[in-house]
Amino acid sequence: MRLSRFLGLSALLAAAFSCGVLFQQYGLSAMTKTTYFKLEEPLLLQAEGEARDFHMLPHGTALYKDQSFPEGHTRYIVYLNIKGDIAAEKIDSDKPNLIDPIWAYPVQREDVPRLLAETPVSKDELVRILKARKMTREELAQIVREWQD
Secondary structure, eight states: OHHHHHHHHHHHHHHHHHHHHHHHHHOSTTTSOOOOEEOSSOEEEOOTTOSSOOEEEOTTOEEEEEEEOTTSOEEEEOOOOOOSOOOOOOOOOSSTTOOOOOOEEEOOGGGHHHHHHHSOOOHHHHHHHHHHTTOOHHHHHHHHHHOOO
16 A cells, blocks of 8 residues: 555656656746737837948837846847748857847937938838827928928
8 A cells, every 4th residue: 555655656756747847848838828019110220330220120020028137228039930041140159148139229200201211111110100209290291391302
């Protein structure tokens, strides 16, 4: 009787340990919810060291919060699916777990004229930017009047 209880308890502990190892190895994704953020307006992406070179992350992009920093910014993860081969340089870093983020910013009022002149922006993206910045029709009309073709 004691031996069978000991064997039963040992089997139960071994199963619990195995489950713990599997959850640690493969995560609890099947049992937990994922929280993420969907952009309601496009963000400007800063290219390598350039102050305001316009590249856009479109609205609707899913952002997964990674870490907040005492300096006042938060790092998010964006997942990309890429079809085909891409031109990319492989870099081996001597720094373990190196993360080299780029900066993203909401479009500011003063960015709109240059953005319209230099970047392909869809009508929907433009409307979202204008609404987010609470730009008036008069401000938009002024931008259009100053537009250089």
